[in-house]
Structures are given as C-alpha cells and as structure tokens.
Amino acid sequence: MIELARASRWYGQVIGINDITFSVGAGITALLGPNGAGKSTVLKLVTGQLRPSSGSVSVFGKRPFANPGVLRQVGYCPEVENCYEDMSGRAFIELMDVLAGLPPRGRADRVNSSMERTGILYAAERKVGGYSKGMRQRLKVSQAILHDPAVLILDEPLNGLDPVGRREMSILFQGLAAEGKCVVVSSHILYEVEQLTHSILLMHRGRLRAQGDIYGIRSLIDLHPHHVLIRCDRPRDLARALLAETYVISAKVDEAAGGSVEIETRAPDALYRALPDIVIGLGVVVAAFESPDNNLEAVFRYLVNE
C-alpha cells in the first residue's frame, strides 16, 4: 500500500531522511526511532504534505502530494497538539467530515461513531481549547478514522494518554488492522509499540537502520536502564513501595511542582504490570505517566557502533 523507493528529503542543508526504501502493507507497522530520527518526515511524505527531494513515495501506486484521490484513502493523525481551539470537538470533526468530501447525509452518525470509537464522544460539545493532551489525542485519531480510510498514518498517537487510554487506543488500532487496513504508528518508545505489533521500521538520523521483527531490538534495549516518570500526589510513598521491587534500580523523588517520582528499571515490562496494583494499594492519585525514554538513543548508538 505504501512504498518508498530511495526517498530522500532535505530541508535546505539539513537532511530529513536519506535514501530510504521500504514498503508497507496491511496490518500495523511501527515506525520507531528517537526524536529527530526522521519519522515525521516519512509520515509527511506519505500524507502528501512534502515532496521527496529525490527518489519516490507512493500510496496505492500514486504520488500522494496534494492528491485528493490518494488522500481519500489516507487518514492522518498529526503529532502537533494544536487544533481549532474555539471549536467544539463535534464542530471540528464535522469540519473534517466536510473536508473529506463526504455527503451531508449520515454526517451526524459518522461523527458520533468516530468519536465514540476513540472514547471522546462524552466531551463532543466542549471547546477543544479546554481539552487535555489525552483528549486531543483521541480527537485527532477520531478525525483520522472518520472517513474509513484504507491507510492510517498515526504520528505518536499514544503520547499524552494515560495507561487506560493507551490500552484503548491499542485495541482500536489492532481492530482496524484486523479489518485489513494498513496502520503505521510512529513512536520513540519501544515498549509502547511492541504491545501493538512485531513489525517495525527502525530509523536513526534520517536513515532506515533496520526493519522486520521487534524481538532482536527488544533484547538489545533490555541491556539499558529504562526511565519512567510518574506524577502523583505522594511521590515519596510510591517511591518507597517501588524500591521494594527487585527490578527497580533507583527512584528519584521531586516534590516540587505537584510531586513526581522517576523510576529507573531494567525490567520495564514487570514495572508496567505491577504498577497499577501498587498505585491502587497505596491509594496514590496519579496525574500523569511518562516515559522520558532516552535509552532508545543508546540502542541506536549501539546499532551503529558509535
């Protein structure tokens, strides 16, 4: 469905991506790489926002740049959080429905259905300006799936979502892939995407470093400590409980700005499995959950022998 052949893209003197070749079909493919790897450039090329400086990019055999025929089959969830702040969520999705060239008949049903699938229907009448980061992610995914495209391009779609939201979105993406759609998900967090798919494209500094199964990468990344930042009301209590676990190497408490604890672990999977029970057991209120994951950069350095 998507094909890049020796595609390169420069921004003036700066290389965005360099000589990339791959093809992607039905199912979920994760585009993985640290910040600045060139993932968004690839996605912008596929969604017709950019033209390749050299090589070719095609979707269903056609060039996507400003091509409504191709874009009719593509749904795109951008990385940027910005939206039309003065609009309600429903008005925004309605506008996207209009811009998709869909008929007025059935618009209300389509809008409700897409918002319901992403779990944002309850806030449909509220202004987007008042949405949290997670709500915006759900809204962006709503507009991407609205016109039932065969190809879904999702740029960091799990960013800002809480664990429940991540799980709901993952189930949604897997459902779409099971319908035979091509779903491309970009991320800089390995653990995030490995729950979605085993098919990955690894990018680093504008180049495609590896593609295929995730397990080879997985074994490499386990060698490096993994950081998880939890913002909560009682960081010291949570840190104490987590340090009792064998897979936690260290816990750094910061009680400023609402309170947070940064956990370092060599077994993130075990941490993610145990965390909900620990939090509920302590009665701690978790405000946010992030993975300031720089260790992927370390894996890539390892891969390129730096």
Added chain:
Amino acid sequence: MADLYILRNALLDLARPARLLVCGLLVLAPAGVALLIRGVGRGSFDGIATYDTLAALLVFGFVLVILSVVFGTGVITREIEQKTIVYLLTRPIARWRILLMKYLAAALAVTVTVEVSILLLAAATTAPREVSGALELRAVSLRDRAQFIKALQFPSNSVMQLLRDNLSEQTLRDVDAWDSGGMLRRGLVRGVLRDVNRLITGPLIYTEATFGTVQLQPDTRQLMATKPRGAALRRANRWLLEDSLPDYLYRSRTTGMRLGRDLLILPIGALAYTALFLLLAAVIRRALIAGLVFAFGWESWVPMVSGKFQMLSIMSYLRTLAPHAKIDAASVNLTFLLQVLTPEAISVRVAWGALVGIIVVGLGAALLVFSLKEYVPGDGDG
C-alpha cells in the same frame, strides 16, 4: 455544499469577539472623526468636503487597507501559526477550493466592515443646508442672493462674465438698475435664475478661455470626459459653475451621490487588496509584516507620484473610480492631508481593467501557489 460549509466556517472564525471589537472600532472611527470636525467647525462645517476627506483618508486609505492586510494574510498565516494547516492539507479535497472559500469569507468580512463604516460616515457628514441633487439652480442654491447680483453687476472673473453675457436684455437692465443698498425684488432673482438655468440646460459651457484657470473637481472632469448628454450634460454645466463660483453657489453634489459610488467601489477594493495579500501569504512566511509595509508605505506614496508610476498602486485605481475632492482650507483645516488625492494619469477604463486584472491574477496565482507549495509547520521532526 462542502464549499458553503467551509465559507460559513471561515466567516465564523473571522467573527471571534476580539476581531469584532477591532472591526467595530474601525467602523466607528471615520464617523467619530466627522462628528468631531462637525462639532469644532459649527457654522462653517462642509459636509461633502469632510466626507471626501475622511472617505479618502480613513475608509479607503486606512480601514479598507488594514482589514485587507489582516484578513487577507490571515487566511494562510493563521493556519500556519496555529499549526492547523495540516488538517487542511491532508484531507481529500482540492487545496484551491479551501483557499477560495476562505478568500471569499475574508473579502466579505472586509466589505461588510468598510461599507458600514462609509454609511456611518455619510450619516455623520450629511449637512442640513445641503442642496438636493436637482440640476437647475433655485433661489436656495445661492449662498447670498444680494452678493450674487452684485457680482453680476461687476464680474470679477471670466465665469461671472459668461453669466452676465447670457442674461436677457430685460434681466441685464434689472441687474444693473438694482441699488445694492436697496431691497432685492423677487422678480429680479427669478429672472437671473431663469437665464442662468437656460445656460445650464444648453450645450456644454466649458471653454478653455472661460474655465482654463478654474480648479475643477475630479468628478467634474470625469463627467466632461464622458461627452455628456441630456441630464448628464446639465449636471456637467452645473458642476462647472459650482466649481468656478464656490463663494456664490451651494454644491448640488450630495454626500448621497458620493456614497452610492463609494459603496460600489469599496467591495472591488476589498476583493483586489485581499487577493493581493492572499498571494503574499501564499508565497512568503512573514506576510503580515510585508503586507503592512506595502499597505502603509508603498500604497501611501505611490499614488502621489505623478505620471505612469502611480499605476503600480491599487489605491491609484480606486481613486480614479471613486475620486474624492480636495477640501477648502477655509471650511476644514485639513488641507495638508489631501495634497494629491486626485489621480491624473489613469482613465476609468484602465482603472476597471487593472482592478479586475489584479483580482483575477492575484487570486489565481494564490490558488496555484497554495496548491503546489509545501506548508509544513516548523515543529521539529520526530
């Protein structure tokens, strides 16, 4: 259907409270200044002169231009700054259709604002003693009947001499027999007006010898250039006399006549300026700054340059189609503001052609550039 939805949506976006407030202030400003001048001028207030001054300087020269810059460039730059342009460029709809609807919304918003602004200005400058648009002179057309008759007795310029030469024998005798210290007979004034009106309803009275030294108003010149016939010819003759004898005759040109013309030309200006600034925004990133420099730099001084150079300014064409007269220093002390608001080198036909050309070419180029150019917000790259 989709186009109408986009248009409606773009209009709603333009009608946000902050913008409405600014538009409201711009709408009221010219009328507010007019009321101020009216209050200060009191008895010497000249409604048409004030209307001309403020329509040229504030409505055409400021409100129209600033709104066109802000709304015209905002169509694209706002989407880029908000990073929402990505939603427009990745949907399966031709880019030009989106931009065309947004352009129409912007031009409509500019048009509505300037039209309301000029209507309020007209209302604020309508003078109570203004003579109606009738073509023939009546007693109320004369500022001071006795002074007028006295001037006919001893003509001090070629135009007054022309009037005297065209008086009937009887009227001429009555004029010369009148003692300027005595009562003015109604029959004398009626006779003078009858004879002058005969001149007005006759062939064109303009000759180089008689009117060569008179500073004619632009609309008088424009009317004469059309080789007027019938009512237009009578109007031309009357305006020639008014321009020549401003101390004796009230103006028959009403604010309403100016207003009708301005209401027609302002939307053309809105379409032309908005198209130009839309193109600017489609091509360069800092379009608002460039637009402001162009609007208040280039568009301010180029129309003042004599000769063909002024053809490089949209304002020159607008002033050709909607000329606003120079004002009399005695009535309102704003003469310095209107030194050269009268275009000389551009014909009406050229002005229409140029404005339509700017709208078509500017808009067409903007739609083409928007369809072909990459607009990617600088959000770094993951």
